[in-house]
Amino acid sequence: MTPETPPTLVLLHGLWGDRHDWSAVEALLGNSLPILSLDLPGHGLAREDRTEGFSEAHRWLSHTLASHGVSRYCLAGYSLGGRLALYHASHAPAGLCGLWLESAHPGLSLNERKARLEHDERWAVRFEREPLHRVLRDWYRQPVFADLDAAQRMQRQQRRQGNDGRAVAAMLRATSLGHQPDLTAWLARTQLPVAYLSGCDDAKFHALATRLATTCPQLEHHVLDGGHNLHAEVPQAVARLLSDWYARCMRYRSPHDPQ
Numbered sequence: 001m002t003p004e005t006p007p008t009l010v011l012l013h014g015l016w017g018d019r020h021d022w023s024a025v026e027a028l029l030g031n032s033l034p035i036l037s038l039d040l041p042g043h044g045l046a047r048e049d050r051t052e053g054f055s056e057a058h059r060w061l062s063h064t065l066a067s068h069g070v071s072r073y074c075l076a077g078y079s080l081g082g083r084l085a086l087y088h089a090s091h092a093p094a095g096l097c098g099l100w101l102e103s104a105h106p107g108l109s110l111n112e113r114k115a116r117l118e119h120d121e122r123w124a125v126r127f128e129r130e131p132l133h134r135v136l137r138d139w140y141r142q143p144v145f146a147d148l149d150a151a152q153r154m155q156r157q158q159r160r161q162g163n164d165g166r167a168v169a170a171m172l173r174a175t176s177l178g179h180q181p182d183l184t185a186w187l188a189r190t191q192l193p194v195a196y197l198s199g200c201d202d203a204k205f206h207a208l209a210t211r212l213a214t215t216c217p218q219l220e221h222h223v224l225d226g227g228h229n230l231h232a233e234v235p236q237a238v239a240r241l242l243s244d245w246y247a248r249c250m251r252y253r254s255p256h257d258p259q
């Protein structure tokens with residue numbers, strides 16, 4: 001690996017998703033850069049894979065990148081995928097030269113975590129016990145998806161029907177926001193090129209990102225017209241911003257790079 005090696009853009013989907021979730025953005029980026037979109041444990045072709053938590057998910061990502069021959073990379077994640085990307089980046093892996101977060105939570109304070117674990121456990125029980133069409137209907141009626149109209153909700157529900165509810169439940173239990181360390185302080189001190197994308201119609205994560213931008217000097221906050229899942233809603237704008245951020249990452253020299 002040398003600093004001249006064009007980094008691979010590694011894409012991580014959100015809960016219920018799969019590697020194809022980024023296909024519209026990938027098509028717009030074309031052959032301008034090497035791209036690797038992964039299936040998270042419990043999802044897509046990795047639905048039989050399990051992880052016990054953030055530390056193991058970090059090791060899973062490192063091993064998966066090595067198995068694909070990826071030595072220099074920029075890491076982009078949406079929602080759950082962004083939380084896993086952030087945790088991975090906070091461990092300063094060799095070869096990482098940029099972090100892109102889309103609608104991803106940096107972590108809760110200690111006194112918020114018990115309630116979140118209970119919240120996610122209620123969803124996990126529903127994922128493994130109820131027909132997926134019913135639980136997905138309620139999942140996409142959560143406030144974080146308030147921007148979706150009925151047709152968009154139906155499209156998301158139908159797209160997610162192919163999942164194994166037990167596998168998604170296992171992933172939510174293992175990587176619940178209630179288990180995630182608060183990585184806000186790491187974001188405030190990292191020298192890594194960090195971009196955060198939020199939708200102005202996703203009130204919760206837009207407000208969260210706006211606060212982050214005031215305390216994290218390296219963090220570029222981009223706001224788009226849309227909700228939580230911007231790469232699905234406005235792939236053209238996301239591809240353009242990703243491309244600009246990727247160029248910034250190519251200039252980054254990590255402490256691991258030969259000086």
Ligand SMILES: C=C(O[C@H]1C=C[C@H](C(=O)CCC(=O)O)[C@@H](C(=O)O)[C@@H]1O)C(=O)O
Pocket residue numbers: 014015016078079080081083142144175176177204229
């Ligand atoms: C509802 C909240 O949190 C959940 C929503 C988004 C995350 C996600 O990956 C969903 C992807 C999708 O369905 O498009 C999920 C996660 O990060 O695990 C959250 O549990 C909320 O209000 O925070």
